[in-house]
Amino acid sequence: MMAEGKKQKQRQSSHCLYVTKFFQKSTSSELLHKFPLSPDTEPVDRKRDVARKPGGWKAMPFILGNDTFERLASIGLLANFMVYLTRMLHLDQVSASNIINVWSGLTNFAPLLGAFISDAYVGRFRTIAFASISSLMGMATVTLTAWLPHLHPPPCSPQQQALSQCTGPTRAQLGILLSGLGFLSIGTAGIRPCSIPFGVDQFDPTTEEGKKGMNSFFNWYYATFTVVLLLSQTVVVYIQDKVSWSLGFGIPTVLMACSILLLFIGSRVYVHVKPQGSMFSGIAQVLVAAHKKRHIKFAEEAEIIDVDKFYQPPIFKGYYACKLPLTNQLRFLNKAAVILDNDLKPDGSPVDNWRLCSVQQVEELKCVLKTIPIWASAIVSLTAITQQGTFTVSQALKMDRHLGANFEVPAGSISVISFLTIGLWLPIYDRILVPSLRKITKREGGVTVLQRCGIGIIFSILSMAVAGLIEKERRNFANFHPTAHVSFLWLAPQLILMGLCEAFNMIALLEFFNREFPDHMRSIGNALLSCSFAGSSYLSSLVVNVVHHVSGTEKHPDWLTNDINAGRLDYFYFLFAGIGVLNFAYFLYCAQRYHYKATNVYVDEEKPYDSDHV
Numbered sequence: 001m002m003a004e005g006k007k008q009k010q011r012q013s014s015h016c017l018y019v020t021k022f023f024q025k026s027t028s029s030e031l032l033h034k035f036p037l038s039p040d041t042e043p044v045d046r047k048r049d050v051a052r053k054p055g056g057w058k059a060m061p062f063i064l065g066n067d068t069f070e071r072l073a074s075i076g077l078l079a080n081f082m083v084y085l086t087r088m089l090h091l092d093q094v095s096a097s098n099i100i101n102v103w104s105g106l107t108n109f110a111p112l113l114g115a116f117i118s119d120a121y122v123g124r125f126r127t128i129a130f131a132s133i134s135s136l137m138g139m140a141t142v143t144l145t146a147w148l149p150h151l152h153p154p155p156c157s158p159q160q161q162a163l164s165q166c167t168g169p170t171r172a173q174l175g176i177l178l179s180g181l182g183f184l185s186i187g188t189a190g191i192r193p194c195s196i197p198f199g200v201d202q203f204d205p206t207t208e209e210g211k212k213g214m215n216s217f218f219n220w221y222y223a224t225f226t227v228v229l230l231l232s233q234t235v236v237v238y239i240q241d242k243v244s245w246s247l248g249f250g251i252p253t254v255l256m257a258c259s260i261l262l263l264f265i266g267s268r269v270y271v272h273v274k275p276q277g278s279m280f281s282g283i284a285q286v287l288v289a290a291h292k293k294r295h296i297k298f299a300e301e302a303e304i305i306d307v308d309k310f311y312q313p314p315i316f317k318g319y320y321a322c323k324l325p326l327t328n329q330l331r332f333l334n335k336a337a338v339i340l341d342n343d344l345k346p347d348g349s350p351v352d353n354w355r356l357c358s359v360q361q362v363e364e365l366k367c368v369l370k371t372i373p374i375w376a377s378a379i380v381s382l383t384a385i386t387q388q389g390t391f392t393v394s395q396a397l398k399m400d401r402h403l404g405a406n407f408e409v410p411a412g413s414i415s416v417i418s419f420l421t422i423g424l425w426l427p428i429y430d431r432i433l434v435p436s437l438r439k440i441t442k443r444e445g446g447v448t449v450l451q452r453c454g455i456g457i458i459f460s461i462l463s464m465a466v467a468g469l470i471e472k473e474r475r476n477f478a479n480f481h482p483t484a485h486v487s488f489l490w491l492a493p494q495l496i497l498m499g500l501c502e503a504f505n506m507i508a509l510l511e512f513f514n515r516e517f518p519d520h521m522r523s524i525g526n527a528l529l530s531c532s533f534a535g536s537s538y539l540s541s542l543v544v545n546v547v548h549h550v551s552g553t554e555k556h557p558d559w560l561t562n563d564i565n566a567g568r569l570d571y572f573y574f575l576f577a578g579i580g581v582l583n584f585a586y587f588l589y590c591a592q593r594y595h596y597k598a599t600n601v602y603v604d605e606e607k608p609y610d611s612d613h614v
Contacts, residue, residue, distance in 0.1 A: 056213060059202045062266025064224055067195045069259035070132060071228045073252040074184065076236035077139055080248070080412030082393045088146065088245060089177070090153050090166035093562050094548050097390045101541035103181050104386070108534030110189030111527035116280070117190075119524065123275050124194040124201065125267070131190025132260045134183050139253040141180030147246035151176055193527040196221065196514075200522070201273045229419045233412070241410035286357045286365045289336035293355075296335045310337040311350065312359045324363035324518070329370070329595050337362050364518045367597055371516055373590040374450070375528050377457070378509055379535035380583035383576055384460040384498055385506075386533070386540050387467070388415040391572070392491065394564055395471060398478065400485040409488060417492050421499030429503070449512045450591045456505025457587055461580035463497035468573035470494055471564075478565045516597050543579075547572055 085096035118127040145151045151173055156166035169177070199217050204210035232252075240248025310326060326334065336357040343356045350356040396411040403409060437446030447455075470490055477486050509529050517525035544560060551568070552558030561567040 056202055056210075059266055059269045059271070060199070060217065060220070062262050062269065063195075063199050063202070064220060066128075066132075066259045066263040066266075067191075067199075067221070068224045068228060069255045069262065070135065070191055070195075071225065072232055072236075073139060073256035073259065074135060074188070075228060076232035076252040076255070077142060077184075077249055079232045079389075080237045080240045080410065082390055083241065083397075083410075083412050084146070084245060088152055089169045089173075090156055091168065093394055093564075094544065094560055097544055097560075098541055099178075100390060101386070101537045101544070103178075103185070105534040105537035105541070107181075107185040107188045108530040108532075108537065110185050111193040111530040112524070114189035114191075115193035115524045115527040118194050119275055119521065120280075121275050123272060124198040125270060125272055127190040127194050128198060129260075129263060131187045131194075132256070132263060133187075135187025135191065136253070136256045136260060138180045138183030138185075138187060139249070139256050141176065141183060143246060143249040143253050145173070145177050145180065146249050188530075192530050193524070196510075196526055197522045198270075202271050226419065226423045230416060230423070233416045233419060237410045237412040241412065282357075282361045283365050283368070285354050286333060286336045286361050288354045289357045290333050293335040293338060293340070294332070296338055298331065298334070309339060310334070310359050311339050311343075311356055312337075313348075324360060324367075324597070326359045326363065327366070327595075330366045333362050333366060364521065367516055367518055368521070368524075370594065371513065371525075371528070374453070374512065374587075374594065375532060376535075377583055377587040377590060378453070378505065378529075378532040379539060380579055381453075381457040381460040381501065381505055381587075382532055382536035383540050384463045384580070385502055386536050387464075387573075387576075388418060388495070388498060390540075391560075391564075391569060392467075392495070395474065395491060395569070396488050398485065398564060399474070399488040399490065401488045414488060414491060415495065417495040418499035418502065421496045422503045425500060425503050426507075449508050449515065450594060452504050452508035453512065454584070454587060454591060456501050456503075456508060457580065457584050459497050459501035459504060461577050461584060463494050463501055464573050464577035464580060466497055467494040468570040468577065471570040471573060475565055475568075475570065543572075543575065547575070 081100060082096055085091045085099060086093065089096075091099070114127060114131065118124050122130075153167045153169050153173070160166050199221065203213040203217065236248060236252065239251065312326075326337075328334075337359045339356065343351055345351055392414060393411050396414045401409040401411065401414075434446040437443075441447060470493065474486055474490060477484070506529075509532065510526070513525035513528055514522055548558050548560050550558075551571075552561070557563075557566050559568040559571050
C-alpha cells in the first residue's frame with residue numbers, strides 16, 4: 001500500500017512538472033497553435049473577462065454589510081416562526097412543523113438552481129441583486145400577514161388555544177403567507193450559494209496578499225454570522241414575542257432594504273467574474289463519451305498514467321485556471337479522454353465533443369461524484385440541528401423561562417445556548433486544540449476535514465439521545481406536578497451538544513465542498529450544503545408524519561400530539577438517535593474510501609504556479 005501511494009504521488013508530481021515546464025516554455029499564441037481549443041474552452045481576454053481592480057478589501061464593507069443585513073433579516077424573520085404559526089395562525093404542532101420543514105427543504109434545495117443560473121448565465125452579482133429584491137418582497141408579504149387584521153385569524157386566548165377552540169387561517173390567508181415564503185425561497189436560491197464565492201472573487205489567489213485576504217474573509221464571514229444569529233435569536237425574537245409581531249417582522253424587512261442599498265452602492269468597486277457556461281453539459285459529455293468507449297481495456301498493472309494518450313488542451317479561462325492532474329480514481333471515466341483514431345481534427349481539436357473530452361472535464365466530474373456519498377451522510381446528522389426550530393421550541397413553551405422575577409426568555413430564543421456554544425468553542429478549537437493536534441498529526445488543520453465531520457455526527461447522535469433523556473424527565477415531572485414547571489435550562493445539555501455538532505459538522509462541510517469542488521463550481525458546492533439541510537428537513541418531516549400516524553392507539557395519543565405532556569417526544573428523539581448510529585456506520589464506510597482532490601496546478605497566461613487549494 002505504501003509503495004502504491006508513493007507511485008501515485010510520483011505520478012501526480014511528474015504530471016505537475018510536465019504541465020509547468022510546458023507552459024513555461026510556450027507562449028499563449030504557441031499553445032493555441034499547438035492545441036486549438038474547442039468552443040467550451042475558448043480563450044477569453046482576461047482584461048475583458050475579469051476586472052481585477054480594485055476589488056480586495058475595498059469591496060468587503062459592501063459585501064459583508066449586504067450579507068450581514070440579509071442574514072439578519074431572513075434569520076430574524078423566521079427565528080420565531082414556529083411560535084408565530086401556532087399562536088398567531090392557530091395551527092396545530094404537527095401542521096406548523098410540516099410547513100416549516102417543507103418550506104425549509106424547498107428553500108435549501110433552491111440554491112442548487114440558483115448556483116447553476118449564476119455560474120452558467122448571469123453571474124454572481126446579478127443573481128444576488130435579483131434574489132435580494134425577491135427576499136424583500138417575501139419579507140414584506142409575511143410582515144403584512146401580521147400587520148393587517150384580515151390577513152390572519154382573529155385573536156384567541158391561551159385557554160381557548162389549550163382546548164383547541166381557536167379559529168384557524170382561511171385558505172386565502174394561508175395562501176398569502178405561503179406566497180411570501182415562496183418569494184423568500186427565490187431570494188435564498190440566489191443569495192446563499194453566491195455570497196461566499198462572490199466575496200472570494202474579490203481576491204487574487206495568485207498572490208500571497210490575495211490568499212491572506214481570502215482567509216481573513218472566511219474569518220470575518222463566520223464572525224458576522226455568529227453576531228447575526230445572536231441578535232436575531234435575542235433582540236428580534238424578544239420584539240416579536242413581547243412587543244409586536246408586525247414590528248418584529250418589520251425591522252428585518254427594513255434591514256433587507258438596507259442590504260440591497262449597500263449591494264448597489266458598491267457595484268463599481270466589485271470584481272465581476274463572468275459566467276463560463278453550463279457545467280452540466282460538460283458532465284453529460286464525459287458520461288456519454290465514457291459509455292461510448294466502455295470497451296477500452298486498461299492494463300491492470302499499468303499504474304503510471306501515460307499523459308500523452310489523453311486529450312489535454314491548455315486552459316484559458318479568465319484570469320487564472322486550475323488544471324487538475326489525471327488520477328486513477330473512478331478510472332472508468334478516464335476512457336472519455338483517451339485519444340483514438342479519428343478522434344482529432346487536423347488542427348488538434350475534437351471531432352466530436354460527445355466522444356472525446358479533456359482530462360480537465362473528467363477530473364472535474366470525479367470531484368463532484370466523489371462528494372455525493374459524504375453529502376448524503378450529512379443529511380441525517382443535520383436533523384439534530386433542525387429540531388432546534390421545531391420541537392425544542394415546543395419543549396420550551398412548557399417550561400419556566402424566567403430569568404429573575406420580571407424577565408421571561410422567549411421560547412424562540414432558546415437556541416441562543418447553541419449559538420453561544422459555537423462562539424465560545426471555535427476560538428478554543430482554533431487557538432488551543434488545533435496547534436496541539438498539529439504537533440501530533442503533522443497536519444495543517446490538526447485533523448482532516450472528514451474527521452471533523454465524523455466528530456460532528458457523533459455529537460449529533462449524543463444530542464438526540466440526551467434530548468430524549470431530558471424530555472423523559474421533564475414529562476414525568478410535569479405529569480406529577482401539574483402546576484409546576486422545570487427551568488428551561490434543562491434544555492442546555494442537548495443544545496450545547498447541538499452547537500458542538502454544528503461547530504464541527506457545518507464548518508467542516510463548508511470547507512470540504514469549497515476545497516473539493518473545482519474553482520468554477522464552488523457555487524454548486526455551496527448549494528450542496530444547503531441541499532443537505534433541505535434533505536434533513538424533508539427527512540424530519542417524513543419521520544414526523546409517519547410517527548404521527550402510526551404511534552397513536554385508542555388508549556394513547558400519538559407521540560407528537562399537541563400536548564407534549566401526554567405525548568412521547570422522548571421516543572421521537574431516541575428514534576433519531578438510532579437513525580444517527582446507522583448513519584455514522586455509513587459515513588465511516590464512505591470516509592475510509594474517500595481520496596481527497598489531487599494537487600491543483602494553477603495556470604496563468606504568463607506565469608504558472610502550484611497550490612494545494614485556494
